[in-house]
Amino acid sequence: MEKILEVKDLNISFHTFAGEVKAIRGVNFQLNKGETLAIVGESGSGKSVTSKSIMRLLPESNSEIKNGEILFEGKDLTKLSDKEMQKIRGKDISMIFQDPMTSLNPTMTVGKQIMEPIIKHQNMDKSSAKERAIELLRLVGIPKPEERFKQYPHQFSGGMRQRVVIAIALACNPKILIADEPTTALDVTIQAQILELMKALQKKIDTSIIFITHDLGVVANVADRVAVMYGGRIVEIGTVDEIFYNPKHPYTWGLISSMPDLDTAEDELYAIPGSPPDLLNPPKGDAFAPRNQFAMKIDLEKEPPMFKVSDTHYAATWLLHPDAPKVEPPAAVLKRMQQYPGVK
Amino acid sequence: MANINEKISKDQFEPAKFDASKSEQISKPSLNFWQDSWMRVKKNKGAIISLVLIAIIAIFALIGPSLSNFEYDKQNTSHANLPPRIPALENVEWLPFDGTRTLKNGNVVNVYEQKKIEEYYWFGTDGLGRDLFSRVWKGTQISLYIAFLAAFIDMVIGVAYGSISGYFGGRLDNIMQRIIEVLSGIPNLVIVILMILVLKPGIISITIALTITGWVSMARVVRAQVLKMKNQEFVLASRTLGASHAKIIFKHLIPNLAGVIIINTMFTIPNAIFFEAFLSFIGLGLQEPFASLGTLIDDGFRSMRAFPHLMFIPAIVMSVIMIAFNLVADGLRDALDPKMRD
């Protein structure tokens, strides 16, 4: 499989009032052509920071890439000048944001906002850019695009606005589309529509997608592969089947157990105890250890390395060490594993 | 990344024990609202310097008039219009305290030597030979007095009006808000001037005129906060426990409003100082022999070309006061406003 983006040992810190917050602590992953990679994690796990760092959209005043590379088509994005980066943003890599209510400029017509990247990156004149923009509006399923073109964002509903944001992101047929919780702020029924739209469009324009979410249910729907983030690190990465039916990391177990499904409706929903680590002073050893019922002494001493489960599946937990005691995953996870015993 | 094949002793894989209480420990020291705010204010150098300046000026306003050998209202026409002269500083060339003045033809003369005057008038004298040093600090005293009094009255009326209107709500609130709307529709400039015309200038009448509309902004801010707070759990809890309205207002609401009340008051003070000076300028200020910073600057204007010190000295004192109060108010707003917290 051809890889289009590779993130290597990325470390990002924020300089705040209280001190240095180590938001990303050694993240590695790659994105293959045409696939959808979901990055899952709770708030503060570093998933949004990772995605913004690829676009170099972190605030310059207080954030710093301490270490690492972000390789896109052989270029290290962390080393590019602002000018070079501007040529990539919106053209090769584009982004969809969480809240469609605030991500459109309220004083500019929707049409103009779509035309902007087209004119900028594709050297089109205004009239053909307008045609293209109307075509895009139609593509993302907005009725009467010619009329809508002239309207302002406040005349659109939330779901319609997110379609406009998608149209902007797809305007230049990007090679990578980063969707940062694109459905979180929407009603459940609209969520499904937007997800369907994204899946359909991905096939049409053959783009790779990084899909950031905290919602495992959404992941199952859209992703080919899943990376689970915790405390600024990727703790488990694998194909959707591997993550859902053969998870290895106790945090992933927790996430899956806390996911409601039809069979467990009568039981109480599981919640992972404790709270996320303080990245101002990251704990020694495994950041998840204090919330891990299977924690061992080694967890308090050393950060676990990525243990290989299969060619596509890795997890960072000492439980995979040959010397570690065998532990039983929670019931909800076991049930899933039994459903698809084939997944290794 | 650790080497996977690294030897790790087996006992490391025994279950670890956690102290449950430890995981919920709070690493930041716990500070109450005021300690926390004070920490923030302290970081604001401008505000701290301003606080010190205000303190110094306030001390001078209290003891200044008695530091000088001359009464603030004692006239001595033979000593009229003297430039400032301060012992020791008079020998520092670039300071304007050497008792000299520049005549229209450009000549520099030492007026004290010319008139054979032995005394030192630190800030010089005015056209009636009154000591400007005593007058400036006396004026500062009166200006600050009016400002603090006006700010205090604004605060009392505003907080009472706002909290009653917000807390009881309903029709009472409706009526009280209409009254505020009418009041704020009238330019306060007009109200202040009309009131002074009716009451005749004096310390009390100026203060009253300033407070007639001054409390409106305080009342608005307080009402908005009370409206926001009165349905919060801690108030509801207190009500369920049978606390009286007065107790809820005084024990639960007003302490939580302290921040906005202080900020608003701090902005009222420079505003009152300004309006007092403004009234002096349009001929509605304090009458002789009383002096305020406003009347002093107004007097200074009349002889500015010949004796600039008469205008500049009170103008500088007033400007320092205004800047200092504004900086402190800004600093407090940044420190106390919960919206600004990280």
Place this chain on the structure above:
Amino acid sequence: MVKYIGQRIFYMFITLFIIASVTFFLMKLIPGSPYANAAKLQPEQVEIMNEKYGLNKTVPEQYVIYISNLVKGDLGTSFQFGNQPVTDLLAARIGPSAQLGFQAMLFGSLIGILLGIVAALKQNTWVDYGSTFIAVIGKSIPSFVFAGLLQYYVGVKLGWFPVAFWKGPEYTVLPTIALSMFPIAIAARFMRTEMIDVLGSDYITLAKAKGANFFEIAFKHALRNALIPVITVLGPLAVGLMTGSLVIEKIFGIPGLGEQFVKSINVNDYSVIMGTTLLFSFLFIFIILVVDILYGIIDPRIRLAGGKK
């Protein structure tokens, strides 16, 4: 929108009526005779004057006459300034005041907005600190102190511009600058806050994600959004200018409304005081109305929402 404006104008007249009534009764409370040199007048002369100005009637009667004249646009006659009708007296003085106010407003808000934009774009640099410094100074130091400094240093010492009076464009320079310090300060602070706010908003991040460069972001996306709320401070600014103009006109000897007002106060000329008060109040309320309407026109969210109704 039209209904809304109509409603606002209706309330405007109600407020003006209240102000007119309050002013009238307060004036009646003022001790002292309206005739400056009352001591020299014979009792018969006072009688004649009272007759002429209607001062021998009861207060309610005077009130009715006053209000009905007001509706006809008659503000009465001046007691002190050559028996002129107050409307004529004020009309002759609107020109200089309007010019001064307009110049100060334009100059002040332009410079202030520019300072605010630059400060926001270059946050936490010396440009930002400089602009903040100017804003603090301009907000804190009263305009009459600036007027004094300008008169003394620029007028007397340097001799660049005339120190006082109103005889040509060069005469307007110093009073305009003195009066515009306040708008500069307020506009700069407000603009900086708004601009920083807008620059941190999601749609600016989206614009960056589209590949927009610094200038496109600052001027195409941020500026318009940040400018819209600035309109709301124009009202208070104009009111501040009106207050300032009273003193500035007096200091610079400008034959405007403010100077007339101050003069009338000093000689107890009731009818001129009442007339000017009403005029000021009218301007005050009118400006705030205009600003509100302007806001509705410029912000498409408000404009179109209003239009749909």
